[in-house]
Amino acid sequence: MLIYLNKIGGTEPGTLQNVNILNHYVGMKPIEPDSIPELTYFPFIVIGLSVLGVILALVNKRNLFLAFGILLIVLAGLGVYDFYLWEYDYGHNLDPHAPIKFPGASFQPPLIGKKDIINFTAISLPATGIYFYGAAIVASFVSWWFSKKKA
Amino acid sequence: MKSTLNFLSRGLWAVVLVGLFLGACNNQGSNNQKAGMLSSDVASQVYVPPGQHDEFYAFMSGGFSGQIGVHGLPSGRLLRIIPVFSVDAEKGYGFNEETKALLNTSHGFVPWDDSHHPELSQTNGETDGRWIFINGNNTPRLARIDLTTFETAEIIEIPNSGGNHSSPFTTENTEYVVAGTRFGVPFPQQDVPISSYAENFKGTLTFVKVEENGAMDIAFQVLLPAFDYDLAHSGKGKSHGWTFFTTYNTEEQSTLLEVKASQNDKDYIAAVNWKKAEEYIASGNFEEMETQYMRNYYDEKKHMAFSETKTKVKILTPENCPGLVYFLPTPKSPHGVDVDPTGEYIVGNGKLSSDLTVHSFTKMMTAIENGSFEDEVAGVPVLKFDEVVGGVVKDAGLGPLHTEFDDKGNAYTSFFITSEVVKWKVGTWEVLDKASTFYSVGHIMIPGGDSKSPEGKYLVALNKITKDRYLPTGPELCHSAQLYDISGDKMKLLMDFPTQGEPHYAQGISAGRVKPNVKKFYPLEENEHPFRAMGEKDARVEREGNNVHVYMTTIRSHFAPDNIEGVKVGDNVYFHVTNLEQDWDVPHGFSVMGANNAELLIMPGQTETLLWKPTKVGVYPFYCTDFCSALHQEMQGYIRISPAGANVDLAWGLGESAP
Numbered sequence: 065m066l067i068y069l070n071k072i073g074g075t076e077p078g079t080l081q082n083v084n085i086l087n088h089y090v091g092m093k094p095i096e097p098d099s100i101p102e103l104t105y106f107p108f109i110v111i112g113l114s115v116l117g118v119i120l121a122l123v124n125k126r127n128l129f130l131a132f133g134i135l136l137i138v139l140a141g142l143g144v145y146d147f148y149l150w151e152y153d154y155g156h157n158l159d160p161h162a163p164i165k166f167p168g169a170s171f172q173p174p175l176i177g178k179k180d181i182i183n184f185t186a187i188s189l190p191a192t193g194i195y196f197y198g199a200a201i202v203a204s205f206v207s208w209w210f211s212k213k214k215a
Numbered sequence: 216m217k218s219t220l221n222f223l224s225r226g227l228w229a230v231v232l233v234g235l236f237l238g239a240c241n242n243q244g245s246n247n248q249k250a251g252m253l254s255s256d257v258a259s260q261v262y263v264p265p266g267q268h269d270e271f272y273a274f275m276s277g278g279f280s281g282q283i284g285v286h287g288l289p290s291g292r293l294l295r296i297i298p299v300f301s302v303d304a305e306k307g308y309g310f311n312e313e314t315k316a317l318l319n320t321s322h323g324f325v326p327w328d329d330s331h332h333p334e335l336s337q338t339n340g341e342t343d344g345r346w347i348f349i350n351g352n353n354t355p356r357l358a359r360i361d362l363t364t365f366e367t368a369e370i371i372e373i374p375n376s377g378g379n380h381s382s383p384f385t386t387e388n389t390e391y392v393v394a395g396t397r398f399g400v401p402f403p404q405q406d407v408p409i410s411s412y413a414e415n416f417k418g419t420l421t422f423v424k425v426e427e428n429g430a431m432d433i434a435f436q437v438l439l440p441a442f443d444y445d446l447a448h449s450g451k452g453k454s455h456g457w458t459f460f461t462t463y464n465t466e467e468q469s470t471l472l473e474v475k476a477s478q479n480d481k482d483y484i485a486a487v488n489w490k491k492a493e494e495y496i497a498s499g500n501f502e503e504m505e506t507q508y509m510r511n512y513y514d515e516k517k518h519m520a521f522s523e524t525k526t527k528v529k530i531l532t533p534e535n536c537p538g539l540v541y542f543l544p545t546p547k548s549p550h551g552v553d554v555d556p557t558g559e560y561i562v563g564n565g566k567l568s569s570d571l572t573v574h575s576f577t578k579m580m581t582a583i584e585n586g587s588f589e590d591e592v593a594g595v596p597v598l599k600f601d602e603v604v605g606g607v608v609k610d611a612g613l614g615p616l617h618t619e620f621d622d623k624g625n626a627y628t629s630f631f632i633t634s635e636v637v638k639w640k641v642g643t644w645e646v647l648d649k650a651s652t653f654y655s656v657g658h659i660m661i662p663g664g665d666s667k668s669p670e671g672k673y674l675v676a677l678n679k680i681t682k683d684r685y686l687p688t689g690p691e692l693c694h695s696a697q698l699y700d701i702s703g704d705k706m707k708l709l710m711d712f713p714t715q716g717e718p719h720y721a722q723g724i725s726a727g728r729v730k731p732n733v734k735k736f737y738p739l740e741e742n743e744h745p746f747r748a749m750g751e752k753d754a755r756v757e758r759e760g761n762n763v764h765v766y767m768t769t770i771r772s773h774f775a776p777d778n779i780e781g782v783k784v785g786d787n788v789y790f791h792v793t794n795l796e797q798d799w800d801v802p803h804g805f806s807v808m809g810a811n812n813a814e815l816l817i818m819p820g821q822t823e824t825l826l827w828k829p830t831k832v833g834v835y836p837f838y839c840t841d842f843c844s845a846l847h848q849e850m851q852g853y854i855r856i857s858p859a860g861a862n863v864d865l866a867w868g869l870g871e872s873a874p
């Protein structure tokens with residue numbers, strides 16, 4: 065399954081449906097992109113950050129570079145926490161009438177890395193978008209550092 | 216150290232002795248185990264480790280099963296049976312409403328046929344893995360199977376034919392597949408005395424055009440005397456543009472053929488210049504004849520087959536079309552006619568002879584140019600035998616039937632009477648090797664062995680007689696195929712494996728030419744079936760008079776709806792089942808108690824329809840027949856049948872919405 069900023073896709077068109085079919089046996093809620101508001105407003109946040117970044121580059125005030133870097137980190141932290149909350153909800157908030165029950169079991173996938181869940185191995189890895197985001201953070205700190213030296 | 220070696224060598228001797236003892240025990244009455252016992256590495260040559268794939272696909276005709284068996288080589292494992300000309304209850308083929316039309320003919324619904332010769336489509340003379348064609352011998356038909364789905368995509372009926380045996384045998388770019396009649400029939404079909412055979416009966420050679428998208432239609436028929444047109448192969452390379460058909464019964468007899476049709480010392484190979492035929496068609500030099508035949512095709516988006524009736528066919532007559540057909544005299548009722556990879560040599564397998572007559576295409580063209588004719592039969596010039604023979608393979612065996620080729624200039628011929636495959640050199644006609652078969656080999660197959668580029672690694676012998684090769688299973692036995700390693704100078708028997716039906720010819724192809732294009736499921740969003748249900752929201756039941764249409768869906772592990780009421784005795788219930796799954800290998804089955812047809816087996820994204828006519832009041836279960844999931848056994852439902860005229864409202868549902 066591939067989670068984009070604005071949609072949930074997969075290596076095949078049926079990936080999400082296949083995940084939901086398997087999940088329903090243990091009572092996990094179906095993952096329905098329409099019921100995840102983040103997929104709608106996250107893109108605007110990122111667009112906003114990009115625009116802000118360009119503006120700050122033009123304004124060229126070194127303290128603003130630092131502030132922007134910190135803002136990026138805070139927002140990333142919030143994003144990851146939000147992702148964790150969703151994962152927690154899917155993994156723990158199970159239908160009590162599920163056909164297959166594992167008392168006390170959680171089906172929460174790993175935030176990052178690998179985890180064995182019953183007979184599945186769940187692997188969660190960041191992709192391209194995250195690397196660009198990371199590069200933006202690095203760039204803002206690098207800009208701050210070098211503009212400081214100049215001054 | 217020395218004692219260890221001694222012990223080891225003694226141990227080895229013991230193994231050898233035990234081996235010989237076992238060999239002797241197994242030999243009872245036949246020495247056929249020897250080839251296997253002598254080569255210790257044989258098992259590893261056919262061993263495909265668990266989870267790994269075979270190197271080749273082998274498509275075995277089903278013969279009287281009417282189907283195609285798909286095996287892997289070298290393991291011989293059966294991978295699939297493709298239903299073609301015969302109904303197949305297991306898959307619902309010919310039983311569900313969608314596939315019935317594939318089996319329509321001008322004689323009505325014909326649920327069985329006799330399929331002999333699979334033929335892979337070709338591009339530039341090489342197998343390309345797009346389609347495989349196969350003939351229906353009994354009610355003359357020709358089928359095209361799509362190798363992205365391994366399903367029958369089209370079946371066309373051949374008019375003016377009495378048995379479609381010399382078929383399909385493609386031209387080198389699949390411009391045409393051919394269909395020559397095995398039995399002469401009155402032309403046109405009519406009520407005449409059988410004894411008027413020579414006067415009223417004719418034989419036709421049909422050329423079926425294959426479009427880029429695979430669609431087939433009859434381009435023209437060549438009208439010839441009522442010989443039996445036995446087998447065919449098209450030219451390649453220099454002989455591209457010609458197709459060769461063997462004949463027997465040039466005596467034109469209609470009774471006791473085993474004697475009466477074996478009198479002429481030579482019959483003919485008919486050489487048809489189809490490029491010339493195209494010119495005659497283009498110039499309007501043909502007769503259009505009223506007839507009737509059906510073309511049935513499967514629409515992969517609508518998931519159903521459609522039939523259309525065709526009423527005209529173009530007839531070319533040799534008298535009016537000089538240069539269209541020539542007869543090459545060929546000894547002893549030739550069976551197979553096989554063209555070598557260069558296109559130069561045309562092998563006539565004279566089945567009542569010990570020799571193989573090989574014609575030379577170059578000599579044939581020279582003879583035609585020089586007008587070296589010894590006779591003319593029904594407007595067809597008969598070329599002088601001595602002027603066209605390129606060579607003779609002498610005393611190779613008895614009863615040659617078929618020849619295939621490898622990529623090193625060798626030919627391999629099956630000999631039915633002496634149960635052997637004989638390897639010989641093309642050009643020198645020298646016999647190089649012989650290998651026994653068990654028993655009475657018919658066709659043989661080398662992957663690409665009738666194309667321009669054979670892959671001469673394995674040879675499969677398709678045997679007609681099984682006898683004691685396997686554990687006995689009563690009077691009726693599976694037919695037996697045998698796999699030979701032909702990569703070396705000597706042919707080496709690797710193993711036996713059973714096949715379904717009665718394989719005649721087979722085709723083989725490198726897995727890599729097929730595998731990348733194979734579909735895993737049908738995209739649901741492309742489903743255009745008129746009775747599809749694209750999700751559980753679409754699941755419903757509708758009544759139109761006595762017809763009840765159930766728009767049903769399947770997804771692991773339930774039907775929607777799974778409770779249905781308000782259906783009455785005397786209704787026609789159409790279960791239109793759409794499989795909502797979108798993953799590989801998740802078919803669902805559907806069966807309902809008392810159904811007079813079969814089950815449905817619905818692939819992901821597909822819609823199939825079962826017609827059920829309830830005859831008794833009651834509540835009847837239906838269930839999923841394909842073990843789909845951990846809760847497969849729970850995938851079940853009920854349909855309530857009330858008396859005719861009862862006042863029970865139509866209702867349906869699933870879970871909370873159940874009536």
